[in-house]
Amino acid sequence: MEYPQETFVKTTFTPGSFWARRREVVRAQTLRHQLQMLKKTGRYEAFKLGWHPSYSDPPTVYPVPNHQFWDSDVAKWIEGACYLLTDDFDAEIDEAVQELVAMIRGAQHEDGYLNIHYSVVEPGKRFTNLRDMHELYNAGHLIEAALAHHQFYKNDKLLAPILKYVDLLASTFGALENQIPGYPGHPEIELALLRLYKVTQDAKHLRLAQFFIEERGSPHGGKGKRHFYDVEREARGESEHDLPMCYPAARSYWYQQAHKPIINQETIEGHSVRAMYLLTAVADLVRISTSPDTTSGLAGKYLPTLHRLWSNMVEKKSYVTGGIGAMKKWEGFGIDYFLPHGTDEGGCYAETCAAIGVMMLAERLLQIELKREYADIMELCLYNAVLTGMSLDGKAFTYVNQLASSDQDLSQRHEWFECACCPPNVTRTLGFLGGYIWNQRVEESESEASAKASVNVHLYTSATLDIRTKTSTIQISQKTDWPWNGDVDFEIRAEESESESEFDLELRLRIPGWASECWEITPRPNKIDIRDGYLYLDPEYIRKYPKFHFSCSMQARIVRPHPLTMQRVAYVTRGPIVYCVEDIDHPWEGDHFKRTIFDPKVPLREEKRSDPDSYVALLANKGALGQLDTSAWDGQIVADDQGEGIITGESRDLCFIPYYLRANRGGRGQMRVGLRVL
Amino acid sequence: MEYPQETFVKTTFTPGSFWARRREVVRAQTLRHQLQMLKKTGRYEAFKLGWHPSYSDPPTVYPVPNHQFWDSDVAKWIEGACYLLTDDFDAEIDEAVQELVAMIRGAQHEDGYLNIHYSVVEPGKRFTNLRDMHELYNAGHLIEAALAHHQFYKNDKLLAPILKYVDLLASTFGALENQIPGYPGHPEIELALLRLYKVTQDAKHLRLAQFFIEERGSPHGGKGKRHFYDVEREARGESEHDLPMCYPAARSYWYQQAHKPIINQETIEGHSVRAMYLLTAVADLVRISTSPDTTSGLAGKYLPTLHRLWSNMVEKKSYVTGGIGAMKKWEGFGIDYFLPHGTDEGGCYAETCAAIGVMMLAERLLQIELKREYADIMELCLYNAVLTGMSLDGKAFTYVNQLASSDQDLSQRHEWFECACCPPNVTRTLGFLGGYIWNQRVEESESEASAKASVNVHLYTSATLDIRTKTSTIQISQKTDWPWNGDVDFEIRAEESESESEFDLELRLRIPGWASECWEITPRPNKIDIRDGYLYLDPEYIRKYPKFHFSCSMQARIVRPHPLTMQRVAYVTRGPIVYCVEDIDHPWEGDHFKRTIFDPKVPLREEKRSDPDSYVALLANKGALGQLDTSAWDGQIVADDQGEGIITGESRDLCFIPYYLRANRGGRGQMRVGLRVL
Structure with missing residues (x-):
């Protein structure tokens, strides 16, 4: 049972590659920017448990106080910092992590309790509103931060207080007479507890996660044999018509x-x-199922x-x-x-x-x-x-x-x-992110003379995966200009410490659905073994061809949403990238492309660009047939059948850019994925 | 200033005609059926102010008690009964009206107050929740019932207590120091008060209506210079988050x-x-504007x-x-x-x-x-x-x-x-309904020797309108099989009491928008005078041609909704009738025609039917091209461009029937107006 939060350390992104550059921005810019935001907004010092003026603000999303999530904001930043420090140590970030951890430790109650809001704003009311308040959600993110911290710093400075908090939670929640039979309104702690269980193997961590998951939504929970959120609300003396802003009706428990x-x-x-x-x-519960039979x-x-x-x-x-x-x-x-x-x-x-x-x-x-x-x-x-x-x-x-x-x-x-x-x-x-690219499974023989590994390659990018057994070090490298080019060069390098040791590697390459009709591998295996969209390359192939080339055709595609969505639009995609249009490339646009008619039959020309970043734009010469003319409907509900619709204005060129790149190049904020087609 | 509730008495529907038959059903069946329902549900006796078990039921639409509208249910039945008794007296209905009026009179408080809920269930809380409760809405319907009752019975048995109640309302609501600066959550009393004002010419009736309309929505009403519903809610001690079921958020005053x-x-x-x-x-306020300048x-x-x-x-x-x-x-x-x-x-x-x-x-x-x-x-x-x-x-x-x-x-x-x-x-x-067909304006000269009348004909049906002046009786008759046939024969008959008196009649015939390109009048006037879609026929024409023929082409049309609704459907209409399809005519249908593809180019054949009533059905031979095939989307979000969409299955015949006739012929309740087109 792997977690990408742990396995990512085995992956090295090739400098200069797509994800290496994005991650470098996050490491060098985002972490600092977000740290500044934590400080500016009061979150950074919040675990000192002083009063912050914003604590008096009315909730924007009633009834949840705006600062309710501060614990988790800090926790997620610590968690992210610990992952990124693994790449490159950064003294400023390290110092902030250490200071935050010290403040968190200082905020812990004698009994292990740890929460900003219920320590400062509503002391004495802890665990009285699991439905709306994010106490346990925050606890979950603190657990995840503690695990990341423990992994990077190899100490218990954060994990120890969090384990103490979890002890309190484990004794507080459950089906026993003196326990609260409740569960969090916002799940998160469940997955955190299961990650924690993997590290601690402490049965109460598994039990608590399982209790939260299994008790959730029970119509006859606890002693009263009623829905916990009903019991809890009544104990608070609230009417069921006192509605959280996200509830469209009383008892909208499906919301959570x-x-x-x-x-x-x-x-x-x-x-x-x-x-x-x-x-x-x-x-995760399924993954730790002891039975191999699903x-x-x-x-x-x-x-x-x-x-x-x-x-x-x-x-x-x-x-x-x-x-x-x-x-x-x-x-x-x-x-x-x-x-x-x-x-x-x-x-x-x-x-x-x-x-x-x-x-x-x-x-x-x-x-x-x-x-x-x-x-x-x-x-x-x-x-x-x-x-x-x-x-x-x-x-x-x-x-x-x-x-x-x-x-x-x-x-x-x-x-x-x-x-x-x-x-x-x-x-x-x-x-x-490295943990999402691929995952691996290594089985070493008892004699330690041989090992078997399988690696599932889910995503393509320039990166290297290290696999270590007691006797070998294997490196699997991909080299590609993904997501702009579908060619991927694989290379497997093995260093075996003892010459007689043997290492069997099976690689399973995902053939993306969008390339399922148009992909190649060179050299070609004798037998193409595809199961559920993965190409299985056996150890024999890998030994014979430690370098091979895998290629997925990337060309612009026109796709459409399900007809029952009633969205009569076409989307432009290419490989994994979904495209959009923005007003900056179409200065004539003033209505968010709502009436632009796209001709999906016009060829899309690829143009490699490097500003503001490398990407492939898709250009449709006269791809806009003109604008939808709705004047026939003026002053009335319906109009005579116009067949394919009436178009006004001249044809115009369209420029599609990746959706993720939107709002990076100025403009008036007008953007659309999916243009109207006839 | 006319009200159709008053002018309808001048119209006589020709027996056997479309509306005469519908109104006869209402008179002979509906009034009795609804009377039975009033009795069965407890509404009939509710003005006796006894307790009804349903008063304890929790509100279906919080916070409005389910019986909150009972006053208005009774009032609307009385009102309708009084209109229909004008056609044909009916002893059973008359007796029920008289008994109800007696009960209403008996329910009135000393000070004029009159409301079931606040007399029986929450005495002492009157006028404390104008936002949600329907006190003033009920009052409005009681006023309308009283006006209809007064018109038919020519006595004050209902009008007198209602005027007393209105006196109480007029002294209770307003901008004076000791008045409530509020207005009803559900408008209705405003239009009722303005109708009342026309009869009474009592300035306080106009004032109260105008106050309710003009004060409504003021952000700085009353002494507190705040929104009345905020002030009122706080006085009730309710949180703004205690939401009426129809409110999607706190203070959703746009709801009303x-x-x-x-x-x-x-x-x-x-x-x-x-x-x-x-x-x-x-x-109505605009209509009683004293200025002729709009x-x-x-x-x-x-x-x-x-x-x-x-x-x-x-x-x-x-x-x-x-x-x-x-x-x-x-x-x-x-x-x-x-x-x-x-x-x-x-x-x-x-x-x-x-x-x-x-x-x-x-x-x-x-x-x-x-x-x-x-x-x-x-x-x-x-x-x-x-x-x-x-x-x-x-x-x-x-x-x-x-x-x-x-x-x-x-x-x-x-x-x-x-x-x-x-x-x-x-x-x-x-x-x-007669009041909706046409309206008239008569101006008599001071000498009484001449009169001028204009009649605006809005709707076509077989009916006669009586116009009486001091010296003349004019009858305008239409004869037509509308809405199935667009031919209308008009005949104007004048009986003048004195031979020298003169009567000028101008007729204005609506040319329906759906026939604006295809209508005829015979004989044809020398000059066709159309203003805003009405054909003006001057007195000279009417004198010359007291019988003339007006005709609108009725043929099946295919119309579409505005493209921005994203509903890629075609509607079938004919004249004023909108058509639908029902499963009873298409036993193969099992998905509410959601995937049926309609070919709007297939000719629609008319078929006159007489069961279960006279109507024109529209038949499209092989009009259903087949079913939408969405299998390309199975298991994924989008699918490759299918161009015009994929159709599966064979073409089938379609039968369109008038929407108003739906659910009258059995079947499984599957029905659709507007079928998907490619």
Whole structure:
């Protein structure tokens, strides 16, 4: 059982390559920028437990105090810093981490409790509102920070107090007489506890995670045999009509995936980040299932749920960018096929953190079942819905990632947010990105004379993976200009300490869905062995051809959303990249490309560009047939059948750029993915 | 200033004609059925002020008690009964009206107060929650009932107690020191008070209506210079987060058009019935403007608002049937162009009462400005969004009128509703329908020897209008098989009491927008004088041709919704009728016609039918090209461009029937207006 947060250290990105450059920006710019933001906003010193004037502010998202997430903002920054310090030590960042850890230690109560809000603002009210408050969510991120800290610093300065806090949580929550039979409104601690369990092997860490997951949504929890959030609300003396801002109605427990036990949930519902974090933890439970048979035990219990909810999400509730969640009110999923593209068209949320959550879930599912469908979505999110969340300079971020801008919601980034979950989430994700590229499994024989390894290659980029056994060091290198060029040169170098030792390596290369009809490998294996979209290269092939060339055709594609979404648009993609148009390339545009008619039959010409970064633009000569003419509808509800629609104005050239690059080159914030077609 | 509720008595529908038959069903069946429902549910005896067990039920739509509208249910039934008794006296109905009136009189408090809920369930709390409770809405309907009762019975048995209640309201509400500076959450009393004012000419009735309209939405009302609903809520000790079920967020005063003064509202928002009732009252204010100049006085103040909100509604927030309101949560308007067709596609509400409200507003606007655009919408609503609200047998009703059924919301009618606003609203509307057909204006000379009359003909049906002056009786008759045939024979008969008296009649015939290119009049006037879609026939023409023939071409049309609605569908209409398909004619259908592809180029053959009623069906031989094939999207978010889409299965015949006839012939409740086109 691997975690990308641990395995990433085995991957070295080749300097100057796509991801090496992005990670370098994060290391050199983003970490510092975010540290400055933590300091400027009061978060940095918050664990000193002094009063901050903003603590009196009314909540922007009732009833959650705006500073409620501060613990997690700090924790995620520490976590990201620890990953990035592994690459290159940085004294300023190191000092801040150490100081923050000291403050966190100082904030801990005698009994282990550790939370800013309930220490400063509402002392005495801890654990009285699991539904809305983010106490346990914060605890989860503190655990993840502690694990990253422990991994990098090799000391217990953060892990020790966090373990003490977890002891308190483990004794506080559960089904025993004197315990609270509750679970967090925002899942996160579950996946953190399972990661912790892997390190500690402490049964109570597994038990607590499992309790939170299994008790969640029970209609007859605790002694009262009722829904915990009902019991808890009544204990607070609140009316069920006193609605959290994200609830469209009383008892909207589906908002937090607590309307029924997870195994009974038929469709993916509610807040999309919560859903992804919860399912990631469920996948982790499956992974630690003791039974190799996936039809029994924890796997048998939870795998059908993961399959069902994943399919519902991908087929009916995802955007072309991999973004999820159409509904702003609850930052989450709408009904099946309800996927409008922008605020003035009915919605589109696609929060950065949610796409990060999809990547987490996909990675876990890939460890359970090596299937291209998971990796395709993981790659899609990475290059689009996640990468668009940060500017090229690493100092500006998005929270919501719509497919179309509007006057209300321009396509633009911000240096920080009041609820600042997304910026440090991108930081930490890029920090351990190496763990997403591939995963490995090594089996050493008892004699230690031979070892077998298998490496699943999910993503392509210029990077090297180190595999060490007791007797060998194997390096697997990829060299490629991905995502702009689909050629990948693989090289396997083995250094065996003893000449008689033997090392069997099996490589499994993902053939991306978008290249499934058009890929090559040279030299060609005698037998092409493809299973679930992965090309299996056996040890014989690897020994014979330690250098081989794998190639996926990257050419512009026109794709369309499911017809039941009612979005009569075409998307331009190329390889894993989804494209958009921006007003900066089309100064004539003034209505967010809402009425631009695209001719998907016009050839798309590739143009390599290097400003503001290397990328391939796609140019459609006279690709805009003109503008939609709606004058026939003036003053009336319907108009006579216009057949294919009426077009006005002249044809114009279109320039498509990668969606993740949007809002990096100036302009008026008008942008659209998916243009109207006839 | 006319009211259709008064003028309808001058119209006689020709027996056996379309509307005469519908009204006969209402008179003979619906009134009795609804009386039975009033008795069965406890409403009939509720004014006796006894306790009813349902008073303890939790509110279905928090915080409004389910019985809150009972006063208005009874009032609307009385009102409708009084209109229909004018046609044919009915002893059973008469007896029930008299008994109800006696009970209402008995329920009145010493000081004039009159309300079931606050007399029985929450005595002492009257006027403490204008925002949510329907006290003043109920009062409005009682006023309307009293006016209808007074008109038919020519006595004050109901009007007298209601005037006493209005006296109490007039002294209670206003801007004076000891008055409540509030206004009703659900407008209705405003239009009722203005009708009352026309009868009483009591200045305080006008003042109170005007106060409610002008104070509404003021951000600095009353002494506190704050929004009244804030002040009122705080006085009740409620949190702003204690949300009425129809509020998506705290202080969603736009739900009831009280987010700002009406003259400052740029778009039509919120609960659609409330919006229509409020705007109808605003139009009435304009109509009693003393200035003939519409740019000054009340007209100058309010007419631009009426124009703006009407246009926004028609062009961007209305369905092909005339139905309004996409959003179920607040039973009202969504954002511009957000008009999905059914529950599983994002919504569609189109409440029957709202369409009745559109008819009311359109009729008032027609009296201010004789423009076809208003009458077209009035006709559209009448034959579609309103008429669909009642079954052919007059005993079953709809509340919501979606364009597409779904498994969650089948196309079906119900005998009654817990919130039963719609059924008696249809009853009273058909009761005074004659008032919608045409309106007249008579000017008699001082010498009484001559008179001038103008009659605006908005709707065509077989009916006769009586115009009486001191010296003449004029009858204008239409004879037509509308809405199935567009030929209309007009005949004007004048009986002048003195041979030397002279009568000048000008007729203005609406040329429906759907026939604007294809209509005829025989004999043809020397000069065709069309203004704003009305054909003006001068007295000379009428004298010369007391019989003439007017004809509008009725043929099947294919129309489409505005492209920005993203609904890639075609609608079939014919004359004023919007058509739909039902599963009973297409037994192969199992998915609510969601994937049926319609070929709008296939000729539509007309078939006259007489079962279950006379109508014209439209048959499209092989009109269904097959079913949408979405298999390319299985397991993924997008699929390669399929161009025009993939169709599977064979072509099939389609049968379109009038939307208002749906759910009258059995079947499984699968229905759709607007089929997908390529």
